[in-house]
Amino acid sequence: xxxxxxxxxxxxxxxxxxxxxxxxxxxxxxxxxxxxxxxxxxxxxxxxxxxxxxxxxxxxxxxxxxxxxxxxxxxxxxxxxxxxxxxxxxxxxxxxxxxxxxxxxxxxxxxxxxxxxxxxxxxxxxxxxxxxxxxxxxxxxxxxxxxxxxxxxxxxxxxxxxxxxxxxxxxxxxxxxxxxxxxxxxxxxxxxxxxxxxxxxxxxxxxxxxxxxxxxxxxxxxxxxxxxxxxxxxx
Amino acid sequence: xxxxxxxxxxxxxxxxxxxxxxxxxxxxxxxxxxxxxxxxxxxxxxxxxxxxxxxxxxxxxxxxxxxxxxxxxxxxxxxxxxxxxxxxxxxxxxxxxxxxxxxxxxxxxxxxxxxxxxxxxxxxxxxxxxxxxxxxxxxxxxxxxxxxxxxxxxxxxxxxxxxxxxxxxxxxxxxxxxxxxxxxxxxxxxxxxxxxxxxxxxxxxxxxxxxxxxxxxxxxxxxxxxxxxxxxxxxxxxxxxxxxxxxxxxxxxxxxxxxxxxxxxxxxxxxxxxxxxxxxxxxxxxxxxx
Numbered sequence: 156x157x158x159x160x161x162x163x164x165x166x167x168x169x170x171x172x173x174x175x176x177x178x179x180x181x182x183x184x185x186x187x188x189x190x191x192x193x194x195x196x197x198x199x200x201x202x203x204x205x206x207x208x209x210x211x212x213x214x215x216x217x218x219x220x221x222x223x224x225x226x227x228x229x230x231x232x233x234x235x236x237x238x239x240x241x242x243x244x245x246x247x248x249x250x251x252x253x254x255x256x257x258x259x260x261x262x263x264x265x266x267x268x269x270x271x272x273x274x275x276x277x278x279x280x281x282x283x284x285x286x287x288x289x290x291x292x293x294x295x296x297x298x299x300x301x302x303x304x305x306x307x308x309x310x311x312x313x314x315x316x317x318x319x320x321x322x323x324x325x326x327x328x329x330x331x332x333x334x335x336x337x338x339x340x341x342x343x344x345x346x347x348x349x350x351x352x353x354x355x356x357x358x359x360x361x362x363x364x365x366x367x368x369x370x371x372x373x374x375x376x377x378x379x380x381x382x383x384x385x386x387x388x389x390x
Numbered sequence: 391x392x393x394x395x396x397x398x399x400x401x402x403x404x405x406x407x408x409x410x411x412x413x414x415x416x417x418x419x420x421x422x423x424x425x426x427x428x429x430x431x432x433x434x435x436x437x438x439x440x441x442x443x444x445x446x447x448x449x450x451x452x453x454x455x456x457x458x459x460x461x462x463x464x465x466x467x468x469x470x471x472x473x474x475x476x477x478x479x480x481x482x483x484x485x486x487x488x489x490x491x492x493x494x495x496x497x498x499x500x501x502x503x504x505x506x507x508x509x510x511x512x513x514x515x516x517x518x519x520x521x522x523x524x525x526x527x528x529x530x531x532x533x534x535x536x537x538x539x540x541x542x543x544x545x546x547x548x549x550x551x552x553x554x555x556x557x558x559x560x561x562x563x564x565x566x567x568x569x570x571x572x573x574x575x576x577x578x579x580x581x582x583x584x585x586x587x588x589x590x591x592x593x594x595x596x597x598x599x600x601x602x603x604x605x606x607x608x609x610x611x612x613x614x615x616x617x618x619x620x621x622x623x624x625x626x627x628x629x630x631x632x633x634x635x636x637x638x639x640x641x642x643x644x645x646x647x648x649x650x651x652x653x654x655x656x657x658x659x660x661x662x663x664x665x666x667x668x669x670x671x672x673x674x675x676x677x678x679x680x
Contacts, residue, residue, distance in 0.1 A: 205564055229570030241565040243558050254558050257551070258570040305570070 403637020428611015
């Protein structure tokens, strides 16, 4: 489905990602974990075309989308839930969801909005409220709902747990799992390694711009290095 | 006297508001001040003059043609002077805008000369008494046209797909791109509408004073820029209200201190910036990054 090969990302002379290779197959929930500054966000931004200073290749369903501008990539039905949610604060909840469906001309947009409300009922209550006045958790729900509105082939998420209370994080992760179980593949960047590996099928651990370890989630949870560095377990 | 000043102020203010919308919309989407906008307004007045000569006494058609031509002019300016600098620092784009302004105003002097031209009559001028104030048909037409155009803009920006895309792109262009919104399209539509409104203002001012000349863009542009700052640059309702307030305050001020007319307008702006730096309607109240 999504295949990334030897991806390199640079900011001017500084290289943040040193040639990583990863893939997401149909129906999978894959997580890309690692500490601050490991290059996770840069990787997502390169895949979605926000950053253009990249080398290597990104393919979506066999089509090369490397270096395409982000609005063209969105047209290929790749949706993104950006870091820090980035809802349109001055627009209301309904308008934010409509922006998610910006490129759609089909008649099922309204139906999909109802689906979002089934997943996140609080958004329906807040329909006319400006997104900037929502709580952090509600904004995250809105950002995810906005991605669903694109009727995507795949969703990329950048740290959905960022800045949220633990109880909210758990319910967000549950929703993410639900969306994935409905058949939408997801690539999720996370720093909350334990929770991410608990919902994901597979994971990649990123360190200093390279993939350090990869594998099935349950294997990674048992991995000695992952336990020591990311889960804070001593032997 | 009070009513008369209020009417004059509202009429002048509605024109400032129309021009201010061009500054604020472009700033909203591209985060720079399009200093060439005052000259677009002046060219709008000339294009209005040409349209009036060509079409004859049919205000609606002349207005629409003027707006179309000026809108296209704005789009062309963006292609030439701003699009190649899309990812350049804002200061560079602003400098390009100042250059564009010089080119447009000098081009006008070269092609049209330094004379003042009257606009052919598009409707019969009649005066009415409103209490003890006097109001004429041109004033009514100006006010009504400005209000109708602003209502149309409100509808476009809040009620249509493209309008909402412009709002989304003003708030966060990167995320708007992720939604599939094309910045090129948004910028083009923004320049078209902003310039078309400036062109309408040019025609209305030209009709009201019955005078069109090559340097008319400078002071009107500066005043409208002030109105946009006053209302909160980037905010569309801010530009509308800011323009009206500036027009009214300037008129009342000028009735007391007639030789300080322009000074009063800028004093108002300085006061607002001192006490409310984001303007009356801060467009970026939720925004961490600009």
